[in-house]
Amino acid sequence: MKKKTGALAALTLSASLALAGCGSGGKESGNANANNGQGDGKEKVTLSLWHNYTGDDQRAKTMRAIVEQYQKDHPNVELDIQAIPPDGYRTRLKTVAAANEMPDLFVMWPGVMTKEFQAGDLIQPINELLDSKTEWKNNFLPGSFDGFTIGSDIYSAPIALSPTSILYYNKSILDANGLQVPKTWDDLLKAVEVLKSKKITPIALGNKAAWLAQSSIFSSLADRVTGTEWFLKAASNDGAKFTDPEFVKALTYLQDLQKAGAFQDGFNALDNTQMEQYFAQGKAAMMIDGGWALTNLAATASQDAMSQMGAAVLPSIPGGKGDPNTLSGVVGTGLGMGKKVSGAKKQAAYDLLYAMAGPDAQKRVLESNQLVSYKVDLDKSKVTPIFAEVYALVNSVNRTPVYDGVLSSAVADEVNNGLQDLLMGGKPETIAKKIQDAQDKSTQSDKK
Amino acid sequence: MTSTGRARGFIAIALLPALLLFLFFVIVPIFWSAYYGFFDWKGIGSAKFIGFGNYAEVIHDPVFWRSFKNNMLIVAASVFGQVPIALVLALLLLRNAWIHKFIRTSVFMPMVLSSVVVGIIWGYIYHPEIGILNFLLDRLGLASWKRQWLSDPSVSMYSLMVPIIWNYIGPYLILFLAALQNIPSEMDDAAKIDGAQGSRKLFSITLPLIWDTIKVAVVLCISGSLKAFDLIYIMTGGGPAHSTELLASYMYNNTFSIYRFGYGSAVSTTIILISLVLIAGSQYLMKRDNR
CATH class of the missing domain: 3.40.190.10 (Periplasmic binding protein-like II)
Structure with a gap:
């Protein structure tokens, strides 16, 4: 009986401990396997993407459509997508962060999360991309990058305003x-x-x-x-x-x-x-x-x-x-890029990031009844009346933390x-x- | 001698894979977690060794003690709710008429439902706006009994006990039924000849014969209650304002909501110690002389 007791006690607690141990269901981000000699002559690249656009709302559908479009346009890029429901998303992301196994691109919050990831040396800045497309960069509303900026490094571009x-x-x-x-x-x-x-x-x-x-x-x-x-x-x-x-x-x-x-x-x-x-x-x-x-x-x-x-x-x-x-x-989430992304894979990641946060994407997101931190002329016929009202309100008042x-x-x-x-x-x-x-x-x- | 030696060798080899898995996934993490408890670690970046700092904080944390108190309520509800109810049902349902089978199946039913489903069902029963419980009380003219079942701290723990008891009677019922069926029928005949009947037979023959099973049930009950998490997490999330926090949910929230991995590990190590003490205590209390 004694033995049994010990084992039972151990079993009991294993559940609580297992919580701490598991949860890193993320796949090891695929390395850019230099698989040359494909028909189009382009390097074959695998890119992992984590997002929380799983819902049935219009914004989530729009984002998923954008990703699908990207996949069609870039046959040389193989996307390894993990779509995680919003409630559990942060926890999953933090767990892989603890194990230093960041996905290549992932939905990331400005402010505290960006700071923590930067301090943990887990992400890399995207200044290069922003500077190569200045028109895009300048069209963001004032203060859009604040939460994603540490020193002179900018780590993401927001796709939402909340x-x-x-x-x-x-x-x-x-x-x-x-x-x-x-x-x-x-x-x-x-x-x-x-x-x-x-x-x-x-x-x-x-x-x-x-x-x-x-x-x-x-x-x-x-x-x-x-x-x-x-x-x-x-x-x-x-x-x-x-x-x-x-x-x-x-x-x-x-x-x-x-x-x-x-x-x-x-x-x-x-x-x-x-x-x-x-x-x-x-x-x-x-x-x-x-x-x-x-x-x-x-x-x-x-x-x-x-x-x-x-x-x-x-x-x-x-x-x-x-x-x-x-x-x-707050300025909403953007895509963060894992530290380990480089070479051809980095170019593919930049392309995807631009596809998901660029001018076209911002417009489509806005038309899905989601406010964005980007200058877009709103076509009121495409959104609900209450959205148009909030849009007008947000643009007429100041923002506090x-x-x-x-x-x-x-x-x-x-x-x-x-x-x-x-x-x-x-x-x-x-x-x-x-x-x-x-x-x-x-x-x-x-x-x- | 050689044959028993060979048998032992075979047993050892056969047990080895399971033992290794168990060691690796259960025993090792326990020590690992105890070790993490010595660090101030946010889950990201470097961990800082702070000795017994986290453990000292656990002892002085009022929310921890509140979770402990709530958890003891759940343990009490399980041990004094689930086990006796299951035992009584088992005694009543020993026969195999269809009605007995039917009741047995219904009592076991919640066990095969996912606890998320159970949590959501009971969440709706207690729902403040569309909850069937408040609705029924209204209809029965007992409107003054209506409560905010899950958000009023004076009743919420008791509201949570009901689904927990309801959910887990099934397995104990099965356990007791099996034990009762194992009592040899000669015993019954002997009891009949000696004129032992009713409660006399129950307390002098039946209960002593299944006492070991009851002990196992109590251990399972205590350990199950100390790791209770899923139902509470679905129904209240430990809130409002920690009023329904349990040890496991407190550990979870510290680790995964506010990212104090070190502190969360210290809490989970403390949970282990508490459950070892409780289980040892219950075994001591239930010890019977086997002379």
Whole structure:
């Protein structure tokens, strides 16, 4: 029995350990096998590509079509494609990164991820490609490359723009209750009160995955209260702390909104998609969500429902230090290139990168109801009306940082959990303290 | 002597492949992981040796202890829920009439479903908007009993216990049925002659004869509960705000969501130690004199 016990215990834990060990399902990136003597005289090249365009939304379909087209046009390039659903994508990528087995080209996030990969010496800059096509490079919106730039090296070009905190509203519900789109915090609280008295959910929220309240509501709300400068200081531990009164005040605002009954019951048990459906079905008057909602709405909501939707920025906060006419947002993902890519393979990779992020691709992506960080004239007949409205909105306001785009993963995780706690009635001061503790720990371990 | 020696040699050779695989994929990683626990490592780049820093942090981490407490609730629910229910069902379903077979099959059913499916089914049952549980309570005039089953920290752990118990009764039922069928019928006859019946027979004859099986079931139960992950991950992800975090989900989140590979390894090593202690403890408590 004793032996059995030991073995059983070992078995039990093997599962937890196996998690740490496996998951590197990525194939060893094929080396450029110099297989000369093919009919076209070109060198045969194998290129591995990892992406997360697996969904049924229009953007994903467009990207897959672009890759297929590339494959047809380049018979000498053999693509080894791993399409990984978005939820698991980051984890898979991080796992191969830990094993130093990066794919040749892969969807990569700006900011923290780019920095980490660069620090791990896993990626190479694409300045050469950008400089050879200056017209393309210059057509990106200002600040597009910031998150992908380290020193003078640029590591990717974005294929998306993600404003994270758009206030979507249902025109007919607001009209029916004699309400305007809230411009100030008081307007918002009043709208909540009116809607609640009529048993209509004021704001749809799905915060099960915990990042939504942070990314969509809090990043903008806190910026309104504290100003961008304060946040960047606090994030770099430079003369501001998350225990400062302005941050606690920002937390209190969010909690007040919840206490006023702005969100439907069980918001911590719904996910982002369910929240979008809830709003699209006309069950809530408003929803605070990112630009990513547009592709989902275009794919699932009815024409009728979409014609009722409008978009605005979050209301202003009285006495707030931030510019109220802003949206928090990040430049979206681009393609990163693994360090080991070279020679003929590198040329093929550049071609594919340009095919997927070049002017044509940017236009097609925009027409798939996905915002891009690139100057394109939008043909409104090709997109949904709500998309056109958001497009106009995004181009008329400034962009402020998103919390998890700036903070390290550990601190962002603490903010996420802290906000869930806050929305369940946790004390703002305690939560602020925990966030600052995580921040201290994170900067400490960076310095060591 | 030589023949037993040869047999032993054969046994060793036959066991070798499985043993090697087991060593390589189970035993070695345990030590490996314990070793990683000594480093501050983000998964990328260089790892820094920090001695017992991670282990000290585990001990002082309130979220770890919260996960531990939640996990103990799950262990208790499994040991005192799954095992007795399975045992009672096994005693009732020993006969082979079609109705017994039918019930046995239905109890075993959840076991063949993927836990993702089970998690999603129960997620819908508890769903705050379209959940059938709240709907039924409404219809039965028990609206005041309605809860946010998965997001209210005062009930969420108990809500999660139900699917966990429901899901895993099946295998224990089979285990107990097999043990009961192994009791020789002579014993029954002897008991009958001696006039042992009902509870007297149950406690003096049946239970002692399957005691070893019950011990195995309890060990499986404890170890199974300590690695519980999938259902929780699907239904709540450990949230909101860590309120349904278990040891395994806490380890997973630290390792793969915030990329503290070193700390995650230290947590998983601690889980090993905890489960060894628990299993040894339960075996000690259930020890019976075999005189």
